[in-house]
Amino acid sequence: MTDIQTIPTDPQALAEAVAAAMWSRDRAAQALGIRIEAVGPGTATLSMLVRGDMVNGHHICHGGLIFSLADTAFAYACNAYNRNTVASGCNIDFVAPGKEGDTLTAEAIERSASGRTGVYDITVRDSSGRTVALFRGKSYRIAGEVIAGLAAEQA
Numbered sequence: 001m002t003d004i005q006t007i008p009t010d011p012q013a014l015a016e017a018v019a020a021a022m023w024s025r026d027r028a029a030q031a032l033g034i035r036i037e038a039v040g041p042g043t044a045t046l047s048m049l050v051r052g053d054m055v056n057g058h059h060i061c062h063g064g065l066i067f068s069l070a071d072t073a074f075a076y077a078c079n080a081y082n083r084n085t086v087a088s089g090c091n092i093d094f095v096a097p098g099k100e101g102d103t104l105t106a107e108a109i110e111r112s113a114s115g116r117t118g119v120y121d122i123t124v125r126d127s128s129g130r131t132v133a134l135f136r137g138k139s140y141r142i143a144g145e146v147i148a149g150l151a152a153e154q155a
Contacts, residue, residue, distance in 0.1 A: 011041040015039045018080055034048045035048070045073065046069060047106070050103070060099060061097065067135070078139040082147055084145060085118070087137055087138065088117070095133060106124045107122065
């Protein structure tokens with residue numbers, strides 16, 4: 001677990017500390033083999049190897065698992081400021097199949113953040129860079145912090 005006493009106040013270090021704290025509790029992402037490649041203020045890049053148990057009856061990656069990867073990148077991007085933030089809505093367009101053995105990468109980018117709401121675009125690509133899915137998430141900030149007590153420590 002991250003020691004809040006050692007967290008620098010710069011936005012990049014905060015995003016990394018928040019990601020580490022979230023990851024330590026994110027059993028769903030861990031079970032799917034999702035990896036954090038990079039995080040920053042309002043951004044996150046995560047990847048996932050498409051395993052044999054992730055393909056559907058068409059022998060392509062199940063859309064729900066692609067959605068889970070994109071949704072997880074969305075979560076890490078919108079929580080990077082250490083303010084508890086949840087999805088208020090999202091949609092996804094599947095534009096190409098993910099294949100067994102391929103590594104899918106989801107890149108989340110903050111497009112708007114104002115008050116309690118935000119809009120994030122997530123692009124999921126395969127190993128060759130081909131776009132697999134386009135996801136747009138809308139976020140809503142709720143009470144609390146990912147790393148509890150950090151705001152008091154920084155005051």
